[in-house]
Amino acid sequence: MQAEQTTQPAIELTGLEKTFGRQKVLRQVNLNIAAGKTTVIVGGSGQGKSVILKHMLGLVRPDCGSVKVFGQELLKISKKELNHIRMEFGVLFQNSALFDSMTVFDNVALPLRERTKMPEAQIRAKVREKLDMMDLKDSDHKYPAQLSGGMKKRVGLARALVLNPKVVFFDEPTTGLEPRNSSITRR
Amino acid sequence: MEILKPFAKLGDSCLSLLEQSGRMGIFLFSCLVSLVKPPYSPFAVIRQAHFIGVRSVFVILFTGAFTGMVLGLQGYYTLSKFGSEGLLGSAVALSLLRELGPVLTALMVVGRAGSAICAEIGIMRNSEQIDALECMAIDPLNYLMVPKFIAGILVVPLLTFIFDIIGILGGYLIGVILLHVNGGTFFQGMYSSVEWLDVEMGIVKSLVFGLLIVWIATAKGYYLHLEKSGGFGAEGVSRTTTDAVVISSVAILVWDYLISAIML
Secondary structure, eight states, X not given: OBOOOOSSEEEEEEEEEEEETTEEEEEEEEEEEETTSOOOOOOOTTSSXXXXXXXXXXXXXXXXXXXXXXXXXXXXXXXXXXXXHHTTEEEEOTTOOOOTTSOHXXXXXXXXXXXXXXXXXXXXXXXXXXXXXXXXXXXXXXXXXXXXXXXXXXXXXXXXXXXXXXXXXXXXXXXXXXXHHHHHHHO | OGXXXXXXXXXXXHHHHHHHHHHHHHHHHHHHHHHTSSOOOHHHHHHHHHHHTGGGHHHHHHHHHHHHXXXXXXXXXXXXXXXXXXXXXXXXXXXXXXXXXXXXXXXXXIIIIIHHHHHHHHHHHHTTHHHHHHHTTOOHIIIIIHHHHHXXXXXXXHHHHXXXXXXXXXXXXXXXXXXXXXXXXXXXXXXXXXXXHHHHHHHHHHHHHHHHHHHHHHHHHHTGGGOTTOOOHHHHHHHHHHHHHHXXXXXXXXHHHHHHHHHO
């Protein structure tokens, strides 16, 4: 996780608990994530890493505990304020979560088209820049179903970075990537 | 205690039903609020209107024509027993405008578009595409559901209109061309018996059915991950889609009765 250099933790989880059905996934999780650092959460599969991530993104409500992002308690703020915080996030999902009815280009352009008032020419330039960065410049017209797992991950990463977010969340960033391409996420 | 188990199961089912109803009610309310909130996306509405409407026209023409034809045939057979073949036009028109037009159109749209909408949203939920939208600060209700709601409410009445017209022509074909009922009597009977209330009832029903179809299909897909019977994977999507079609069809018939009872 990368964040801007400040002294205050970018994300604070306190006493977080979550149960799905009868399965307790998180039990008293306390975690401070400092700004400007790369933080890695490691654990066996099914132990709740993705669930922690979803709490930080405000996608899942905890049974108890608190989630503070940039000093704001996610459970107590309005949807508008939550969206304002989310504008500072870039997320690479475990399975890339690309929109399968859109081309690679449109997938990466979506946040710019929906969340900014940038002119189309500027959007095109910005998307091309990110696709070039991910070695995907010849795949912009393809649909996600026509891509390999590694290429999907790189498209997901290009989309996560296109708004130049302050914080980038990676859920299993190198799974399915060959060693050469997994270095892209480290960069 | 073993003896209390059936009661516990019954209570569990009741709670689950209440929870699901509440969830769907809140979903509908949130979507209706989102209808008036910007950003507005006319192109997305046109795309959805094309998907729900234009691509359903062929099936509506086909079912409308055969419904009108069978009404003409059965109506003639029944009315001729009383020497009232002249009332065939009004029987066909009233049956279509009040009941069969809105109901059969809605059932066709459920089968063709409602199931597809539910599967589309369900797959988006399963593959984290809806989560991705939320993380990009894009409201999934506004971005995904609102264009479908507007298109459904606009398009189902138009499809019903097409169904009614083609159905009346089908009835005319059988009654007048094949069974030699007088053409003038056919249309005069229709003209004198159809009132504005009959047309109004058809319009109200088709508007409500359009809303019901999109509401149930989108809500079932959106909450796929919360389905008690397990909503994940291809099987979860197929089960939820089947549920959406069944619930929509039943809801259409129930609301058909309720609207008729209120308006008559």
